[in-house]
Amino acid sequence: MEKFVYLRNVVTLNLDQRQCIGCGICLTVCPRAVLAMAEERARIVDRDACMECGACMSNCPVDAIAVERGVGCAQAVINTMLGRTGEQCCTMTPAEGRGEPPARGRGTCG
Amino acid sequence: MVGSLATPQGEVPLVKGHLGGRDRWGALLVRLGIGRMSYSVEPGLYAINHPGPDAPVLVTANYKLSFDHLRRHLQDLAAWILVLDTHGINVWCAAGKGLFSTAELVGRIKAVDLAQIITHRRLLLPQLSAPGIAAHAVRKQSGFKVVYGPVYARDLPAFLANNQQATPAMRLKTFTLAERAVLVPVELTIALKWAIPLSLVLLALRALTGAAGFWPTLVGQEFWPVAGLWAGVIAGSVATPLLLPWLPGRAFAVKGLLAGLVAAALLALTPLPRLDHWAWFFLTPALASFLALEFTGASTFTSLSGVKKEMRIALPCQIGAGLIGAGLWLAGRFM
Structure with missing residues (x-):
């Protein structure tokens, strides 16, 4: 099964290898095989495959990973542009960096 | 339980x-x-x-x-x-x-x-x-x-x-053909909610300017005057999801545009006035491209940064093509 690829050179993922303790949790949670282990540390091997879900960032115990997390959904971007925050659909999760995204209303996605 | x-x-x-x-x-x-x-x-x-x-x-x-x-x-x-x-x-x-x-x-x-x-x-x-x-x-x-x-x-x-x-x-x-196909009915249900009323409005508008008078034109019309609308829906919300890996381009808006252009080419075979053909040549690809862009939300590999980037370019183009198409369509009513 081929791997889907989206736009090149847009992803905001960053990994600070100096902080990495090599626990490997980021490799476990990534559903796109963006990271790999090299010399006991995590390394980004396929940046363009990243969809900025933020799983690696929120599970990293030493905060070595930073990504402007969000959902790659045009409707969510439009809802945000139109100022809709409502019950019915997704809005864009603001890029607040670290930690868990703020709670939002009900969603229709998926 | x-x-x-x-x-x-x-x-x-x-x-x-x-x-x-x-x-x-x-x-x-x-x-x-x-x-x-x-x-x-x-x-x-x-x-x-x-x-x-x-x-x-x-x-x-x-x-x-x-x-x-x-x-x-x-x-x-x-x-x-x-x-x-x-x-x-x-x-x-x-x-x-x-x-x-x-x-x-x-x-x-x-x-x-x-x-x-x-x-x-x-x-x-x-x-x-x-x-x-x-x-x-x-x-x-x-x-x-x-x-x-x-x-x-x-x-x-x-x-x-x-x-x-x-x-x-x-x-x-993954995002296999089966995983994509199962999403199509929901995409279509969402599209039906606006495409059916819009079709009726278009048919009514056409009848208003019909040479034979409102009611005879409304009743006598065939499906062709709104075929372009439905071709756009099918290109953007059915063909694009199903053919996703095989449609050229990385941006969803581009994939949808190409599917829409194929649909628009087929529309040229339908019996419509020439100005209407030109109108749908803009409207159908614009709609297909927009609906394909919307499918980013159901896909499993798009990033927010990527979606924002393609929207910055695609949305103005889609709106522009839509306005040109709408203008041509309206002009067709008075020619």
Whole structure:
């Protein structure tokens, strides 16, 4: 099964290898095989495959990973542009960096 | 639900590892886009196939489709299912929205008094819940160790049999033809809600300016005056999802545009005035491109940065083409 690829050179993922303790949790949670282990540390091997879900960032115990997390959904971007925050659909999760995204209303996605 | 199971903390609802007719009917309706916003189960602890105090604990969302999917794949395995309150939203979206979260998980563990019911301290979470969870924080706050299971519930039996180790393939989210096809009915249901009224408006507008008078023109019209609209819907919401890997381009708007241009070329064969052909030559690809862009939200590999980038370029083009097409179409009414 081929791997889907989206736009090149847009992803905001960053990994600070100096902080990495090599626990490997980021490799476990990534559903796109963006990271790999090299010399006991995590390394980004396929940046363009990243969809900025933020799983690696929120599970990293030493905060070595930073990504402007969000959902790659045009409707969510439009809802945000139109100022809709409502019950019915997704809005864009603001890029607040670290930690868990703020709670939002009900969603229709998926 | 088939009864209840006595635990040190009271009765826990007991469920089956197989789906019944009503579960399948409910799933079908949801896949058709009917009532999918209110298809939920009560959060809390459930028992499946009479688990003992050492049985694994699986955590899921309170979307009934998620819960049933998990049940169905567990079959005859005995386990506990801890259902979080995700407002009836599936695991992945709920994690992205911060509803399937560390705080909700830790709170739910305490609310059901899980530590009194089971003897071990491991929780199995779906891998796609990871964006909402900080495994190290869960351990610190609750004493439970988070183990991320496979992406797909169908891999759970193999995962459990393999000492809770996932193969590399179990860790990857795919987007196969079948996975894309199952999304098409919902895309279409959403499109029907505006495409049917808009079709009626277009037919009425056309009849208003018809040479034979309103009613004779309205009744005498064939399907062709709105064929371009439906061609755009099919190109953007059916063809693009199904043909996604084979349509050229990386941006969804480009894939949709190309599908829309093919549709527009076919439309040239329909019996319509020349100006209408020109109008749909702009309108159909613009619509298909927009609907394809909307499909980014249902896809499993797009990033927010990428979507924003393609929207900055595609949206103005789509709106521009739409305005040109609408202008030509209106001009056609008065020529």
